[in-house]
Amino acid sequence: MPPKSIKVEIKRQSAPDQPSVTERFEIPYRPNMNITSLLGEIALNPVDVSGKETTPITYDSNCLEEICGSCAMLINGKAMMACSALVDKLMGSGDTITLAPLSKFPVVRDLSVDRSVLFENLKAVKAWVPIDGTYDLGQGAKQAPQIQEERYPLSNCISCCCCMEVCPQFNEETGFVGAATIAQAKLFNLDPAGSVLKEDRLRALAGDGGIQECGFAQNCVVACPKGLPLTEAISDMGRDVFVQKVKDFLSR
Structure with missing residues (x-):
């Protein structure tokens, strides 16, 4: 009963x-x-x-x-x-x-x-598509179906901060940006228009509180209510950040 x-x-x-x-x-x-x-x-x-x-x-x-x-x-x-x-x-x-x-x-x-720290982190990695003006810019760049399928799950993030709450690395000492921010950086790096800021995003994630703070506890992917592929995004962005750091070192 x-x-x-x-x-x-x-x-x-x-x-x-x-x-x-x-x-x-x-x-x-x-x-x-x-x-x-x-x-x-x-x-x-x-x-x-x-x-x-x-x-x-x-x-x-x-x-x-x-x-x-x-x-x-x-x-x-x-x-x-x-x-x-x-x-x-x-x-x-x-x-x-x-x-x-x-x-x-x-x-x-x-x-x-107050969850404004998430939005500050998103600003730090420039998680947006840059648009020049408010006038009609014409047809956007075409995306391959494979890229669309990869981007769509990441676009389902609802900014709930559950991934940050359960992350042992998300605290004041590390300043870790969290899984949601890293996933959104990948989302916009895959976008043909957003990719113009790709290097800026990767350099931001290479800095203090960036991707190197992740301890791969994988609590985030368990807690995410939308089932985002967070561990995959963190792994992919970790590779891209490393490649960008090597490029920056060799270009000095």
Whole structure:
């Protein structure tokens, strides 16, 4: 028989400079709920298990279909997307569901964190296609089907930062850019228009916090909700970075 209620423990923090606390809730069970709908139930009646009134949980959410990447959090200790984490499956691993913010990013409030480091890393490797002006530039360069097939999986990155959360090398000491940034550098290096910045991207990845910081733990490829070929991308970019360093050395 399904349970009558769902027990939830949530790590909360009212502000970046405030201490964290754990609040416990008990929500009436409904089948086919995800974590986002569970948090919505708490917002409708923000009262903890002791009957004390509290505030709705702050969290990031947008598309509700695992496309925007904004609702990543720690669910039962694992980096997951709240929109695709089903309560029925989570209940099978214990009586209580635990929610916490991603641990490697500054907390804004409750389950919401500041993931701007990813976008700074993407800027560092120039992860974009350079466009000269806003006028019509005509037909773009043609791509072979083989290149399209190689690029498409990498284009599915949703910037959720799960790969960075689970990476033992992603920390303040190393400054490692993370698997998502390396994969996006490969994506744009394969693009006929984006490849004009290929050498700049490779030199950026050869610097501090670049690809040499990767310890090949492969946690990233396990945690990625979109199944991106991250280890393959890191391996390919490591080769390209080495070749670029040799070219730069010989051209001195």
